[in-house]
Amino acid sequence: MGTTQLETVPEPKYWHLKTVLSEALDSDFAVGEILPNERELAARFGVARATLRQALEQLELEGRLQRRRGVGTTVAPPRVGVSVGTEQHDWPGTAGDAWQAVDCAVGAPPLAVARLFDAEALDEVHTVRRIRTTHGQSVAAELLYVPASSVPDLTAIDAPSGPARARSVLRELQRLDLEGQDRAVELGSARADDAKELDRLPGAPVLVVTTRYFSLGRTVAVSVATYRADTCRLTFGDSGDVQISHDGHRQAS
Amino acid sequence: MGTTQLETVPEPKYWHLKTVLSEALDSDFAVGEILPNERELAARFGVARATLRQALEQLELEGRLQRRRGVGTTVAPPRVGVSVGTEQHDWPGTAGDAWQAVDCAVGAPPLAVARLFDAEALDEVHTVRRIRTTHGQSVAAELLYVPASSVPDLTAIDAPSGPARARSVLRELQRLDLEGQDRAVELGSARADDAKELDRLPGAPVLVVTTRYFSLGRTVAVSVATYRADTCRLTFGDSGDVQISHDGHRQAS
C-alpha cells in the first residue's frame, strides 16, 4: 500500500484501532451515548468489520463499551464496585446482604465442586440459586451448595424446591458456627443459565468467586458466584465505592 | 440446507464445538499434550478456521488451553492459586514476599492512579516495577506508585532508576506505619509492557488487582498488579493451594 508507514513495529490494526477509539471515547462521547454502527465504523476507519469488532470486543472486555444485539453499542458507565469483602464474616443469607434467593434444588453437585467437600453424602446436596443486584441491575448469579449433612434439622415440610425452600436452607445454615471462609477469584465464561440471569450472552467473561465455608472443621457449604466482568469491580476490604477505572468519564447525557 | 436440523434452539457452532472439545480434553488428553493444529481441527470438525478459533479462545480464557505462536496448542495445567490474601498485612517488599523488584522510575502516574492520591506533589511519584513468579513462571507484573512525599527521607545518593533504587524506595516505605489497605479486582487486558513481562501477547486477559496502602490517614502508595488470567486463580484467605478448577485433569506426560 502507498501509506506512509515508517513503523518498525507492525502494531496490529485492531490494537491501534482500540487505542484510537479509546481516546475518542474519552474526549468525544458521554456515558450512555450510542456509537455509530459497526458497518459504518468499519468503513470510516477503512477496515473490515471483523477487525473493527476485534477492537470493540477488547473495549467491552475492559468495561468501556456495552453492546446489545438489535440495539447498538453504547458507552459504558465506570464499573461499579461490588463488595466481596472481609467486612462480611457471615453466613450467606444473613439479613441485609445483597443477595436474593430465587430457587433451590437437590442433587449431586458438579465434580469441581464435589471435590471441595469431604466425600460423604454427596448425592444429597441442596443447591440454592441466588441473584445479586446493585443499582437496579443484576451483577452476579450464585449457586450455593449445601450438603444435606450440613443442615440435618432441615424439615421436609415444604416443597424440595422453590424460593421458600431456598430460604429454609439458608436459615438452617445460619444456626451453625462459622469458623472461617476461604475465597478465590478467577476468570471464567458464563454458562447458559448464568448468562440468562446476568442478561448477557453465553460465554460472556465473568469473574468467578468461589467461597468455602468452614464449620466444625469441615467444609459445610460452597458458593460459586459469577460476576459480570464487564460491569463489576470486586472490592475487598474497607471502602467499597472508590472511583478507579479509566479516566475522562463525563456523566450521563 | 438439507440437514436434519430439529434443534429448536440454534446453539452457535463455536459454543457446541467448545463443549465437545472440552469433553475431549477431559477424556482423551493429558496436561501438556499438543493438540492437532488449527487447520486440521477445523477440517476435522467441518468448520471454518475462524469458528474453530472462537472455540479455542474460550477454552484458553477458561484456562484449559495454552496457545503459542509458532509452537502449537497445548493442554494447560490447572490454574495455580496465587495468594493475594489477607495473611499479608504488610508493606510490599517485606522480606520473603513473592515479588522481585526490577526497576524504578520517577514521573507523573497515569490519571486513573493519580486520582487515588490526595492531589499533592503528584509530579514526583516513584514508580517501582516488580515481577511475581511462582513455580518458575511469571504470573504477575506490578507497578507500585509511591509519591515522593510518602518517602521524604529517601536519599538521592544512588541513581534515580534501576533495581537498587527500587529496593531503596521499598525500604523507605517499610519505615511507615501501615494502617490499612484496600483491594479491588477487575478484568483488564494486558498493556504492551505488562504483556512482555508475562510472556503473553498485548491484549491478553488479565486480572488487575489494585491495592491502596494507608498510613497517617493518607494514601501513601498504590499498587496495580496484573495477573495472567489464563493461568492464575487469586486466593484470599487462609489456604492458598486447594484444587478447584475443572475436573478430569491427568497429570503431565
Next chain:
DNA sequence: CAGTGGTCTAGACCACTCG
C-alpha cells in the same frame, strides 16, 4: 526452512429489538 498460531478481508446469513 516448514509449520504454527495471529491478523485481516469481503462477503453472507441469522437473531434480536423496536417502531
Next chain:
DNA sequence: GAGTGGTCTAGACCACTGG
C-alpha cells in the same frame, strides 16, 4: 420491516518458533 450486533465462511498473508 428496517436496523442492530452475532455468527460463519473461505480464503490470504504475516510473525514467530524450531530443527
